[in-house]
Amino acid sequence: MIYLEADYTIIFVIVILLILSPAIILSIIGGVLYYNGKRKTPKILFIIATVYVIISLGICGTMMM
Numbered sequence: 096m097i098y099l100e101a102d103y104t105i106i107f108v109i110v111i112l113l114i115l116s117p118a119i120i121l122s123i124i125g126g127v128l129y130y131n132g133k134r135k136t137p138k139i140l141f142i143i144a145t146v147y148v149i150i151s152l153g154i155c156g157t158m159m160m
Contacts (some may be wrong), residue, residue, distance in 0.1 A: 121141075124140055
């Protein structure tokens with residue numbers, strides 16, 4: 096029997112990982128720098144990560160609907 100319905104869950108998971116992975120990496124780098132004693136650079140990285148998540152979920156989330 097041939098199933099005509101497709102399962103797109105793995106593609107959805109991959110797209111979500113692609114959307115969130117740069118922000119996660121920036122947050123990890125910012126956390127390491129904050130732990131090492133630098134104060135200005137981690138704040139900038141956290142702000143960039145937050146803006147990236149807001150923009151990527153807004154634009155890509157709209158296109159995925």
